[in-house]
Amino acid sequence: MGSGCLKVTKYFLFLFNLLFFILGAVILGFGIWIMVDKNSFIYVLQMSSSSLKTGAYILIGVGAVTMLMGFLGCLGAVNEIRCLLGLYFTCLLLILIGQIAAGLLIYLQRSALKAEVSGIVHKLIQDYNPDDEKNRTIENAWDYVQSQLSCCGWTGPENWTQNTILLERNQTSYPCSCKNVTMDSLPYEGFCNLDIASNPNATFADWPVNKPGCMEGVESWVQENLGIILGVSAGVAVIELLGMVLSICLCKNIHTEDYTKVPKY
Numbered sequence: 001m002g003s004g005c006l007k008v009t010k011y012f013l014f015l016f017n018l019l020f021f022i023l024g025a026v027i028l029g030f031g032i033w034i035m036v037d038k039n040s041f042i043y044v045l046q047m048s049s050s051s052l053k054t055g056a057y058i059l060i061g062v063g064a065v066t067m068l069m070g071f072l073g074c075l076g077a078v079n080e081i082r083c084l085l086g087l088y089f090t091c092l093l094l095i096l097i098g099q100i101a102a103g104l105l106i107y108l109q110r111s112a113l114k115a116e117v118s119g120i121v122h123k124l125i126q127d128y129n130p131d132d133e134k135n136r137t138i139e140n141a142w143d144y145v146q147s148q149l150s151c152c153g154w155t156g157p158e159n160w161t162q163n164t165i166l167l168e169r170n171q172t173s174y175p176c177s178c179k180n181v182t183m184d185s186l187p188y189e190g191f192c193n194l195d196i197a198s199n200p201n202a203t204f205a206d207w208p209v210n211k212p213g214c215m216e217g218v219e220s221w222v223q224e225n226l227g228i229i230l231g232v233s234a235g236v237a238v239i240e241l242l243g244m245v246l247s248i249c250l251c252k253n254i255h256t257e258d259y260t261k262v263p264k265y
Contacts, residue, residue, distance in 0.1 A: 009253075013246040017088075020239055021209035027061025027230030031056050057213040058102075059075060066095065071232035078249060087111060087253040089244055091264070096240050118215070121154040126162045128175070130190035143177035146187040146210075152178035156213045161204050165191065171204050 029206050069091050076084030095167055106113070121142075127141055146152060152175070153159030160166060173191040194202050 009246055009250050010077050010080065013243065013250055014074050016239060016243050016246060017070045017077065019070075020073065020243060021067050023236055023239065024063050024066030024068075024070055026063070027059055027066060029062055031059030034061075060096075062095070065091070069095070073247065076247070080250070082251050084183055085247045089130055089247045089251070092240050092244050093249075096237065096244075099233070099237065110111030116153060121214070122159060125153060125159050127166065129165060140244075143175070143189040145214060145217075146175070146177040149214055150180070150210045151214035151217050152210045153213050154215050157204055157209050157211065159213070171207075172202060174204070174207040174209055178207070179198075180208055180210045234254045 072084050072091075073088045075081070076088055081171060124138065124142055127135070128142075129135070130139070132139075157174075157178060160178070161171060164175055169191075172194050174194065176190055176192040177188040179188075179192060194206065
């Protein structure tokens with residue numbers, strides 16, 4: 001390889017690693033967002049299941065390692081340090097294998113994951129208590145989900161008939177966040193009371209709430225953003241492969257000192 005071609009490879013590798021460093025920062029930021037967000041369905045899952053919390057820690061770790069690899073790749077490329085380039089190639093290979101394994105695991109366990117989410121939400125609805133300050137934050141997050149997605153319960157409003165407080169009230173109250181009106185001037189948390197004076201035999205079927213369950217809204221959100229998720233994942237994988245190819249080419253063609261030419265005394 002000529003010196004000109006070597007320089008082109010070196011600076012291409014530097015640019016790829018700079019982009020790789022930025023992507024690592026994005027992954028790190030996404031993991032931190034999952035940990036600190038308190039106004040979405042993500043927070044409901046995070047507080048109820050250790051799986052998502054573990055996943056957030058993994059994202060933070062992967063993001064940090066990716067940023068470190070990008071830094072090492074830039075340093076090794078600019079200074080033509082073989083050991084750093086070799087370490088960079090090895091780490092990229094391990095990260096790529098880990099990403100493929102994680103993707104396959106999520107795909108194979110998708111049914112179990114869906115069942116776990118369903119169990120988490122059903123338990124949250126059953127134990128929902130607006131007077132319990134201990135779980136107020138996670139309950140506010142679920143109220144926010146129901147009001148924003150215009151949904152009620154997980155599969156439908158009938159899920160709320162298992163709530164302990166509504167059972168005590170003989171279903172003469174309903175969750176305010178489910179109400180099928182604009183929430184600009186109304187509370188979207190706690191319970192609202194039915195007008196039982198006009199209908200003393202009211203049941204949950206008479207609740208003025210949205211009929212769709214939130215499962216449909218969450219699945220629609222996932223479907224809408226699936227292309228973005230897959231696109232980002234594919235982009236990261238392509239950058240990793242290009243970085244591996246460029247690093248091994250540069251490593252093989254870095255000229256080392258010929259110690260046979262050193263004068264002997």
